Amino acid sequence: NSTVNSYRPTATQPSLNNTPVSLDGKANATFVFLARNDDLDGVVSSVQNMEDRFNRKYHYPWVFLNDEPFTEDFKQRVSILTDAPVSFGLIPRTHWVQPDWIDEDRARMGRLKMMGQRIIYGGGTYSRVVGMQFLISDWDLLGSVPYRNMCRFNSGFFFKHELLQPYRYYWRVEPNVKFFCDIQYDPFVWMESHDKVYGFTISLEEHEPTVPTLWASVKEFMSQYPHLIEPDNSMNFLSDDKGEKYNLCHYWSNFEIADMDFWRGQAYTQFFEFLDAKGGFYYERWGDAPVHSIAASLFARRDQIHFFRDIGYRHENFQHCPSGAQWSAGRCACDSSDSFDYTDHSCLRRFENLFQ
Ligand code: GDP
Ligand code: MN
Numbered sequence: 001n002s003t004v005n006s007y008r009p010t011a012t013q014p015s016l017n018n019t020p021v022s023l024d025g026k027a028n029a030t031f032v033f034l035a036r037n038d039d040l041d042g043v044v045s046s047v048q049n050m051e052d053r054f055n056r057k058y059h060y061p062w063v064f065l066n067d068e069p070f071t072e073d074f075k076q077r078v079s080i081l082t083d084a085p086v087s088f089g090l091i092p093r094t095h096w097v098q099p100d101w102i103d104e105d106r107a108r109m110g111r112l113k114m115m116g117q118r119i120i121y122g123g124g125t126y127s128r129v130v131g132m133q134f135l136i137s138d139w140d141l142l143g144s145v146p147y148r149n150m151c152r153f154n155s156g157f158f159f160k161h162e163l164l165q166p167y168r169y170y171w172r173v174e175p176n177v178k179f180f181c182d183i184q185y186d187p188f189v190w191m192e193s194h195d196k197v198y199g200f201t202i203s204l205e206e207h208e209p210t211v212p213t214l215w216a217s218v219k220e221f222m223s224q225y226p227h228l229i230e231p232d233n234s235m236n237f238l239s240d241d242k243g244e245k246y247n248l249c250h251y252w253s254n255f256e257i258a259d260m261d262f263w264r265g266q267a268y269t270q271f272f273e274f275l276d277a278k279g280g281f282y283y284e285r286w287g288d289a290p291v292h293s294i295a296a297s298l299f300a301r302r303d304q305i306h307f308f309r310d311i312g313y314r315h316e317n318f319q320h321c322p323s324g325a326q327w328s329a330g331r332c333a334c335d336s337s338d339s340f341d342y343t344d345h346s347c348l349r350r351f352e353n354l355f356q
Contacts, residue, residue, distance in 0.1 A: 027188035029169035031062045037071050042175025047081045054183040061085040063163045067096045087163050095157035096149050098282055107282040115143040117209045152281040154288035156272040159260040172256040180312025181330025187257050197259040198296040199306040200251035201313040201320040202340055203347040210285040215246035217278050218294055228267040234302040234354050249347035250293035254315045267299040302354045
């Protein structure tokens with residue numbers, strides 16, 4: 001029940017049965033864009049920007065996913081923006097809705113409790129936690145069920161969608177994001193040839209009330225499945241005391257260039273199922289960003305995670321703007337001095353310290 005783009009009958013469609021796609025020096029990769037029909041203007045803006053700055057020359061396919069059927073208007077306005085193959089998929093209900101075994105009373109309590117945080121943290125009066133004012137862009141999302149569905153889908157299901165089966169690498173794109181610079185090489189090929197599994201541009205601290213018991217679950221998982229932990233891991237990105245406490249650091253997942261075979265592999269499959277069974281996607285509001293980041297940090301070698309310093313990127317309210325030669329070579333439309341990189345709530349320093 002996925003619909004494939006009907007506006008570009010000449011475009012090569014991705015293989016749906018795992019037969020190899022012809023690669024011609026390219027990687028087996030695609031863009032992935034989860035969106036609602038209402039997100040259309042922001043989607044058009046992001047796609048146009050990516051096409052202008054990168055994909056016009058590379059023609060990687062676009063896969064759009066939605067929990068409701070995309071409208072004809074959506075498909076038409078998106079398809080016109082690119083010569084690359086475009087497909088539009090419907091997410092199976094079982095990959096999206098709150099599972100039956102979740103205790104709805106407990107989940108509702110969790111949502112109410114989290115909305116209470118709005119009063120403590122988001123009431124508008126500046127307090128000790130003033131930094132957190134910036135980390136929550138929309139306080140209403142704290143109590144939202146669809147937002148939880150989205151986080152769980154991005155954590156454990158997107159890479160299982162039939163339209164993504166042919167592909168290994170993906171680049172996640174969201175509405176209203178900006179790619180500031182020309183990207184004059186192929187990041188997918190680069191990931192593959194350097195044996196990377198996860199690439200990011202911005203890292204930051206999670207809002208603690210959304211993940212109060214996540215780390216306890218992670219520690220339980222580590223003690224039950226020690227053989228799945230990579231010896232050369234990056235625990236020091238996640239914890240400042242060798243794993244006792246979570247420092248809330250994560251890679252911001254609205255930008256991801258990563259290897260879906262990593263998510264499809266044994267370690268992550270076990271990890272997601274373990275976390276899912278805890279119910280924390282609904283009883284709390286575990287985000288796909290901390291879940292992906294913790295997994296990449298524990299199951300991949302630290303040198304398999306890559307900071308794309310040369311890719312200028314913005315998702316409200318933060319941006320990464322390259323500097324120096326990278327800024328000029330990329331003709332970046334951003335201010336180098338306006339970068340989240342080394343500000344107070346950034347975790348980039350911790351990432352860099354992994355390699356000191
Ligand atoms: P934020 O970045 O954490 O504020 O979350 P967003 O609202 O940007 O949502 C993250 C991504 O999921 C975006 O690509 C949204 O378009 C998409 N998204 C969020 N909620 C839904 C939903 O209920 N249905 C669908 N189809 N997409 C959603
Ligand atoms: Mn977003």
